[in-house]
Amino acid sequence: MTESSGKHVLITFGRSFLTLNLARLMAAAGHRVTIVDSLPIGITRFSHATSKFFKVPSPKFEPVAYCRRLVQIVVEEKVDIVIPIHEETDILSMMAGLFPPTCELFLSPFTTENQLHQKAEFSQLLADKGMPGLKYATLSSPEDVEKLDFTTPFALKRVYSRGSQKVYKVSPGDDLSWLEFEDGNPWLAQQWASGDRYCTYSICRDGRVFAHAAYPVGYAIDGNSCLRFQSVEHPGILAWITEFVADIGFTGHIGFDFYDDPDIGLLTIECNPRATSGIMLFAPQDGVDRAFFGENTELITPDPDVDKMIGLGMMLYGWTRKSLNGRSFRQFVRDFRHSHDVVWASDDRKPAVMLPLAYLFILRHCFKYKVGLAEGFMHDHEWDGKEIPLDG
CATH class of the missing domain: 3.30.470.20 (ATP-grasp fold, B domain)
Incomplete structure (x- = not known):
């Protein structure tokens, strides 16, 4: 791709189909696209839409190093806007102050991002604004389970979780002794919806x-x-x-x-x-x-x-x-x-050709972290509410 008079856009999570499609849309409009990912092989790297690719640290396991590396790329490559794709959004918003004022981060302040990401806080936000929502309860201990007063089926999921992870349908009176509790990431019991x-x-x-x-x-x-x-x-x-x-x-x-x-x-x-x-x-x-x-x-x-x-x-x-x-x-x-x-x-075939190789790298993640294919795809880009010290 030749450089254009458009913006220089940095897009994260290069292995994602979302990133590939956004890169193609940006390039077609005349923007220069740089891609980053913690995996060296991802489908967007091979797209004609991508001008440059950089391998970076994992935002989940090395969040500060990840952000500092992106700052370095932004400065050296004169990036105009960073568009995060997955949950690295929360980490970048937490460390937005590291980035130069010449580059925009396409996100909201951390307090807003986290309030929307954390499922119980989002439910409470709807209630505070008087918007229709589902009955819910947060479960941080066995004592919270004993206080549940649902009379109809409800869903159980972590307050920090995503669509590929388990959502359990539970009926009132079901045995929930199998629940394991994790500091900072409690369970959300939420009325089961229909329609x-x-x-x-x-x-x-x-x-x-x-x-x-x-x-x-x-x-x-x-x-x-x-x-x-x-x-x-x-x-x-x-x-x-x-x-x-x-x-x-x-x-x-x-x-x-x-x-x-x-x-x-x-x-x-x-x-x-x-x-x-x-x-x-x-x-x-x-x-x-x-x-x-x-x-x-x-x-x-x-x-x-x-x-x-x-x-x-x-x-x-x-x-x-x-x-x-x-x-x-x-x-x-x-x-x-x-x-x-x-x-x-048809005009950008290499990502499809390289897809099997890209998935081999995803499978390596699955074995490394002992997770399934859907979870392994994004595991090292998730954020589950853990506080990140800037010097960590």
Whole structure:
């Protein structure tokens, strides 16, 4: 890629399909793209959209070294904006003061990022603002379990967790003696919701939504982490997000998980104050790069007919019982043939060619950290609420 008169954009988490798609969108708009990752082999490194790649320390295991290395890259490469993709967002926001004023971090202050990331705090934020939410309780000890007063089924998950990790459905009276408690990362008991499920992705600046996408939850890993993405319009969801983002003055990308209950209406399960798969619904002609710089006056949305999938994920998980969720295998085959793989691009083929090698490096992570494939993909970029001393 030749250098252009556009911005110099640094995007993190180079192994991610989200990063690959965002890099392609930025490059197509004339911006120079630098990619970083703690793994030396990731698919975005091989994209024509990438000008430079840097291997950096792990943000989870070496957070201070990670941030200082990014600062060094920003200064030496004259980066205009850093766009974090995964939970390194929290770590960067915590250490934003290290970065020079000439470079923007596309995120909000740490207090805001953490309040949205931590699931119990987000639930309390909704309650404080008088917005509809689900009944919840935080469990930090066996004594908290004994005080539970749910009369209907509820979900159990860590307050710091993500879609690929376990969510347990529990009924009142079930034995919960198996719960293990971890300082700083308690369990969240949350009323079990019903209705049509949607995920969203929005690009925001100073409390205004500049780009937005919504997609229903269909094929998904364990029913939670989406594998297929179909753009839909949902005015109620857009109105909810527009009001919420304006109220907290949010800057960054943000995603929400919704249930649209036919009797109750919209219920928000959790918030992801970072990039979500919705970025993969946009195409170069949408000009979504403008949203990151606050340059557009009209809301940017993807084409309503977009149908994308993570092809490898669909092959590995899409046909399983939880992902099918009542569909037939024949329907799965039809949907697989209809959707367009997010990695493959006729004018940028190398990421797809290198995908098997990239996954070998992910598998090394899985063995190293003794986690499954979905968890291993992001394990060294997660942040679970641990305080990070600047000299640590």
